[in-house]
Amino acid sequence: MEPASLVHIVDDDGSLRAALDSLFRSVGLDSRQYASVQEFLSAERLDVPSCIVLDVRLPGMSGLDAQGHLKELGIHLPVVLMTGHGDIPMSVRGMKAGAEDFLTKPFRDQDMLDAVLAAIERHKAARHENAHLHDVATRYETLSPRERQVMALVAEGKMNKQIAWDLQLSEITVKIHRGAAMRKMDARSLAELVRMADALNVVPAARQA
Amino acid sequence: MEPASLVHIVDDDGSLRAALDSLFRSVGLDSRQYASVQEFLSAERLDVPSCIVLDVRLPGMSGLDAQGHLKELGIHLPVVLMTGHGDIPMSVRGMKAGAEDFLTKPFRDQDMLDAVLAAIERHKAARHENAHLHDVATRYETLSPRERQVMALVAEGKMNKQIAWDLQLSEITVKIHRGAAMRKMDARSLAELVRMADALNVVPAARQA
DNA sequence: AGCGCCCTCATACATTGGTATAGTCGGGCC
């Protein structure tokens, strides 16, 4: 069962926060309120599909600055920006920074809901991607250095013989490491191993030709 | 030698077109002028790194509509939007549709140049990607139906034996088709074939696990 | 009919890949 989705509301206007909170809950979305970016950052973030509704003009840190800040912190939540006194350059900057949408106050409830729901869908998809990638990365960490080397060369398409020559090993040793990599990565075919290697970027792009 | 870059200027204001043309040429960019989207569409487009500078408000077809229209026509040139009387929703819509930038008239020359140069850089990268993909797709077209089927199953990671069973063939026949696919696709390893198959989307995502 | 292309299959052989068993060597750890 997919957990309930969550909207983080970041705005210094308490009455607006309350209104948004009510709006989101009316469609079954859970919600949290924060008066500033700092407050949001210090709060706990549940690992559920969610997004941030962020006012552009805020005391302390502006919404646009916050976007960059969140990226640096590795917080990849979709952001819906809103503002009461915005201009086009501001909206363009926000959208370039990857905002899901940019709304001007006052906005229609439906517009906000559309934006938030789209943002949450995007986050769901990203979570899915990440979950898989994380699994693969976790398994990759269990590989010994040699196994990683061999895996990389295998993913380049080299034959055991060539790998052995490259690493100054006997072919049989390569086979051992190769087999270990397949087992540890839980790859049931070479095709799978190649895809995992690509997902993990263990093969220099220039050598994928 | 990379050919000279080109900027397509689409605006109904002839004096602005002339000013832009002069601006672009001053930094070594070639340029073409069009008074409407239709005029641009009927003109010849050179296969060089380029972008479109497009007015949002135009007689005939608006710049925003044009963005969608260009996509449908398979014209994937980066678009820099500009407008004299724009609002935030308009700019958001434009950016969502993939515009490289959105400028308001009057704009500073440097801002326009920055946007156009970034757009052309993006197009260069996209051209590079496309050139390779096009090569692969061209080779893929030379495959017979059976060879494509076999290639898809190979890219899923299946063994010849399993493929033979799936397609109700003898294993030897599968080997023939597989070998033919490798030759025609110019893949020197299974890893390469897998990557080409992925680039061409010949394997349902669900089966790449 | 003749030609070419695709699809099919078989036999045979060579190469490559995968696994098991067994042994050596070195480093970190209790």
Place this chain on the structure above:
DNA sequence: GGCCCGACTATACCAATGTATGAGGGCGCT
């Protein structure tokens, strides 16, 4: 020292893959 683990290697054997040669049938086109 004793122990585990990673790395390395060898022999042996089996499975999978690749290629060559040969051959038959169907289908469309000239």
